Amino acid sequence: xxxxxxxxxxxAHTDRExxxxxxxxxxxxxxxxxxxxxxxxxxxxxxxSGATRVFDPAKIALVPDHFAPxxxxxxxxxxxxxxxxxxKHNLELYFEIGRMGIEHALLPEQGLVLPGDVVIGAxxxxxxxxxxxxxxxxxxxxxLAAAWITGRIWFKVPGSLKFVYSGKLKPWVSGKDLxxxxxxxxxxxxxxxxxxxF
Numbered sequence: 001x002x003x004x005x006x007x008x009x010x011x012a013h014t015d016r017e018x019x020x021x022x023x024x025x026x027x028x029x030x031x032x033x034x035x036x037x038x039x040x041x042x043x044x045x046x047x048x049s050g051a052t053r054v055f056d057p058a059k060i061a062l063v064p065d066h067f068a069p070x071x072x073x074x075x076x077x078x079x080x081x082x083x084x085x086x087x088k089h090n091l092e093l094y095f096e097i098g099r100m101g102i103e104h105a106l107l108p109e110q111g112l113v114l115p116g117d118v119v120i121g122a123x124x125x126x127x128x129x130x131x132x133x134x135x136x137x138x139x140x141x142x143x144l145a146a147a148w149i150t151g152r153i154w155f156k157v158p159g160s161l162k163f164v165y166s167g168k169l170k171p172w173v174s175g176k177d178l179x180x181x182x183x184x185x186x187x188x189x190x191x192x193x194x195x196x197x198f
Contacts, residue, residue: 006195021159033121036064045145055151061093063103
């Protein structure tokens with residue numbers, strides 16, 4: 001039986017010939033993302049591990065987009081922690097103020113997310129990159145720290161839900177309306193641990 005695009009992307013990032021939904025696999029990652037809320041916990045976990053370097057300074061993106069400009073001392077400390085980690089490890093994808101934007105718009109605009117990539121991020125909206133043909137998912141800050149060290153992460157291969165639409169949208173009806181309608185049909189948890197493929 002053939003594989004879905006999600007299964008093909010995951011397989012291409014493993015040492016296996018194929019994967020099946022429900023299997024636990026270890027994948028190589030193309031990009032690991034954190035922001036000024038989630039990065040500090042990942043940095044603390046990284047440092048507690050005893051690791052001295054990241055797996056690839058070109059594959060870790062840090063974007064201070066939630067509390068920049070800083071609203072208080074605590075948020076300034078979180079951004080400072082990111083900045084110091086980025087400089088210490090020569091991260092190529094640290095987006096300082098003046099060079100930044102909303103993380104999930106910024107990375108595609110910079111050409112950093114491509115079809116076929118595996119992207120993880122300590123942010124629940126990381127799955128947005130599926131719209132670009134990548135496999136992407138949110139992870140916890142601890143898993144992100146481990147990926148910074150190894151360049152790999154484990155996944156339970158998700159099942160896939162196929163959606164087929166026909167007809168033509170009426171004027172002023174957009175793709176957002178279509179996806180909101182779809183979510184309304186399946187419910188907010190209707191695709192839990194599944195990849196939605198169109």
